[in-house]
Every structure is written in structure tokens, then in C-alpha cells.
Amino acid sequence: MLPMSSDTPLQKCPRCRYSLTGLPDIHRCPECAFEYDKRMVVIEQSAKLSWFLVGMYSVGALMWTSYLAATSSFGWGSLILTVFWFATFLGARQSIRLRNRSKALLWPDGLILLPAQGDFMYYASWDDVSRVEYDRLGGGAKLLAHDGSTLHAVPYDFFGSGRISKEFIAAANRIREQYLTEEY
Ligand SMILES: [Zn+2]
Numbered sequence: 001m002l003p004m005s006s007d008t009p010l011q012k013c014p015r016c017r018y019s020l021t022g023l024p025d026i027h028r029c030p031e032c033a034f035e036y037d038k039r040m041v042v043i044e045q046s047a048k049l050s051w052f053l054v055g056m057y058s059v060g061a062l063m064w065t066s067y068l069a070a071t072s073s074f075g076w077g078s079l080i081l082t083v084f085w086f087a088t089f090l091g092a093r094q095s096i097r098l099r100n101r102s103k104a105l106l107w108p109d110g111l112i113l114l115p116a117q118g119d120f121m122y123y124a125s126w127d128d129v130s131r132v133e134y135d136r137l138g139g140g141a142k143l144l145a146h147d148g149s150t151l152h153a154v155p156y157d158f159f160g161s162g163r164i165s166k167e168f169i170a171a172a173n174r175i176r177e178q179y180l181t182e183e184y
Contacts, residue, residue: 009038014105015114037107041175043168045102045116046161057089102158104168108179111143111172113154122152126179132172134165141165141172 012019018031025038064085068078105112110129113122130146139156159165 008041010036010040010042014040014042014103037109040105040107040112041171043104043106043159043164043171045159046164047101048160054089061085061089104154104159104172106168106172106175108175113152113158115158124151126176129172129176132169132176134169139165141169 009025010020013029013031013034013036015034016029016032018029020027020029020036020038023030026036028035064082068082100116102116103114105114108126110123110125110127124143128145129143129151130148131144133142133144135142135153135156138153139162140158141154143151143154145151154165154168156162156165159168
């Protein structure tokens with residue numbers, strides 16, 4: 001079973017969300033030059049933090065509305081402020097939910113970690129990874145090399161949820177296994 005967070009085959013560029021409709025299965029994104037493979041399974045960071053921020057905006061908007069209702073002094077200034085408030089809220093919701101989320105991409109060749117901030121990208125081939133394990137102490141994941149050493153640690157914050165870390169680990173091990181048995 002594929003993780004629920006993924007749309008396979010890939011519909012949008014995992015980096016910039018440009019639509020990949022009509023483009024070849026393995027190609028460069030015309031928008032950001034990211035080399036995608038439509039078989040990539042995307043596992044995204046938890047949206048918990050985004051919902052917390054959106055919740056704060058909502059409470060703020062509710063308080064503002066209550067204040068206006070209580071003072072009954074709704075003029076043009078108040079209307080402009082209210083519109084401005086909702087525009088800010090929608091903008092924040094868009095940017096937080098759609099763009100600033102870390103992503104892990106898994107596909108037959110290996111895995112890529114795309115952190116929410118910055119251009120840094122981590123890539124590992126399945127040939128270099130022997131297993132992906134849950135890190136009991138930190139709540140994140142560990143990519144293990146063939147000699148048992150840690151090749152790369154994925155901190156808890158990357159997915160922001162132990163459940164998503166485990167979902168990532170299960171999907172990574174499954175896809176790696178499929179690659180090795182050449183089911184692809
Ligand atoms: Zn792109």
C-alpha cells in the first residue's frame with residue numbers, strides 16, 4: 001500500500017509544484033530544473049504546525065469580529081482592516097501549507113530529502129543504503145550503510161511527527177526491497 005500523502009504517478013514537481021501533465025516520465029522540471037521521476041513517492045512533513053498558525057489567525061479574526069460587533073463602529077477603516085486580515089490569513093495558509101514543508105522522495109533509484117528551507121538536497125542511492133530504521137531516542141529516522149554505521153540521520157523535525165517518520169521508513173524499506181528484487 002502506498003502512503004496516503006503521495007499521488008503516483010507524480011502530478012506536480014515535488015520542489016516547486018509545477019504541473020507535470022504531458023511531460024515525459026523522467027525529465028527536468030521546466031520551472032526549477034529539478035530532475036523528477038514520475039514514480040517518486042512523496043512523503044511530506046506534518047501540517048500540524050501550519051494548522052496551529054492558521055488556528056491562531058482564526059482566533060485573532062474572531063476576536064477582531066467580536067470587537068467590531070461589540071463597539072458597533074464598523075466603518076470603511078474597519079472593512080479595509082478586515083479584508084487585509086483575511087488576505088494575510090489566506091496568504092499565510094497558502095505559503096505554509098503548500099510550499100514550506102519538508103519532503104522525502106522515494107523511487108527505484110534511491111531517496112531525496114528536500115528540507116522546507118534552503119536549496120540543500122540530500123540524495124542517497126539504494127546501493128549505499130542497507131536499511132532505514134526508526135530512531136527511538138530522537139523520533140526520526142536513520143539511514144544505515146552496509147557496515148551498520150549511520151549514513152544520514154533524518155531528525156524528528158523533518159517530518160514533525162513520529163507517525164510520518166515511521167510511514168517514511170516503511171515506504172523506504174519497501175521501495176528499496178522492490179528495487180533489489182527488480183519488481184520495477
Ligand atoms: Zn519544479
